[in-house]
Amino acid sequence: MVQKTKKIWMDGKLVNWDEAQVHVLTHTLHYGVGVFEGIRCYTTEDGKAAIFRLKEHVDRFFDSAHIVLMEIPFTREEICAAIRKTLLANEQPEGYIRPIAFLGEGEMGLHVRTNPVRVAVATWPWGAYLGxxxxxxxxxxxxxxxxxxxxxxxxxxxxxxxxxxxxxxxxxxxxxxxxxxxxxxxxxxxxxxxxxxxxxxxxxxxxxxxxxxxxxxxxxxxxxxxxxxxxxxxxxxxxxxxxxxxxxxxxxxxxxxxxxxxxxxxxxxxxxxxxxxxxxxxxxxxxxxxxxxxxxxxxxxxxxxx
Ligand SMILES: Cc1ncc(COP(=O)(O)O)c(C=O)c1O
Incomplete structure (x- = not known):
């Protein structure tokens, strides 16, 4: 089970974990066109919370979106700020960070043009993935x-x-x-x-x-x-x-x-x-x-x- 935290950043603002919901006709849920990242934050020896290679992860997030012709409606700096803000809101000194961009509800079928590109950032504690x-x-x-x-x-x-x-x-x-x-x-x-x-x-x-x-x-x-x-x-x-x-x-x-x-x-x-x-x-x-x-x-x- 993912360990629940307090907030998830969604489309520009922090919402409560339980309120970060999407409609069943979210396009990406049906066809899989969307992109995500996996980033880690570690507690350093002097007690700070530090994100590992944030810039490279956010750059890859935008590269992934570019590959699937998806335009993320935020700048790289805004996504970096959203990640920091979510970690702070969740008072997390350490853990996993999951930015995701997906096509929201609207049109269905493969050739969609007007569905909004939605973006979220969730964070949660996650220990060693393979034990x-x-x-x-x-x-x-x-x-x-x-x-x-x-x-x-x-x-x-x-x-x-x-x-x-x-x-x-x-x-x-x-x-x-x-x-x-x-x-x-x-x-x-x-x-x-x-x-x-x-x-x-x-x-x-x-x-x-x-x-x-x-x-x-x-x-x-x-x-x-x-x-x-x-x-x-x-x-x-x-x-x-x-x-x-x-x-x-x-x-x-x-x-x-x-x-x-x-x-x-x-x-x-x-x-x-x-x-x-x-x-x-x-x-x-x-x-x-x-x-x-x-x-x-x-x-x-x-x-x-x-
Ligand atoms: C398919 C695949 N290969 C490799 C990696 C390792 O990439 P990274 O070191 O950037 O997490 C990942 C994880 O993101 C992955 O999903």
Missing amino acids: EEGLKKGIRAKVSSFNRHHVNAAMTKGKVIGNYVNSVLAKWEVVKSGYDEAVLLDTEGYVAEGSGENIFIVRNGMLQTTPLTSVLPGITRDSVITIAQKMDIPVKEARFTRDEMYIADEMFFTGTAAEITPVREVDDRKVGPGKPGPVTKRIQAAFFDIVRGKNALFQHWLDVVR
Whole structure:
């Protein structure tokens, strides 16, 4: 259950959580054209609340909207302000932030022109998405029978609501079989991403991640690449196959919700010794130091709310 907070920002103003309602003929509810973001706010070591890479998330929100020909009726600055305001109203020092833009009620059918673009921002407390134990000991992943979208079937550079049916089917499939997270292959059979995460493998001290073809340009993915470069850990963006995951020394998922979650097993094969490896641990520790304001080099990634 989502933990209820006090307020949700809707179309320009804060409303009570229970009053943030939409009509059943909301266009996006029927056809899935809408966009969203997932952002996290962390309590820093000096007790402040800081949003991680707010600008990059809001930029991607607008990019996603542009991809689906949706014009958000607010500026980027207004959306940033709405996010800060909602966190403050909910007195939340830490948690998850969900901006969403969708087509409201009005016309029905596919070719609609006059439905309003509605925008909301909700925030709620959300701990480790794949479990605290998963963060520490690693999770079990399974390649899903569902492929990631073909790049000319769905627009994978956008966080588009309808795209997530594919993720949900993959996630439900593998969880039903007893695994924690799905790995989706692209339509050519190469590893693409998790249901809501990018993927990294480590072999011989080198990090490797899928290039930005059929995957979402993850902000955590970008953070990991930047952190690794600062630590002189080599990084390669190149496609890899499912059996390259089997013989990797280490593997981990990255995402705003999943943060940096090690993978200890994939398709019933241990990854390396079956526990988080040294490169994963270094990157994970550096990431959590950064989000908690412990690394002066990366203060510019934090947007202090209060
Ligand atoms: C499909 C998909 N891939 C990757 C990611 C990771 O992106 P980020 O690190 O920006 O959260 C997400 C989460 O937003 C996602 O939904």
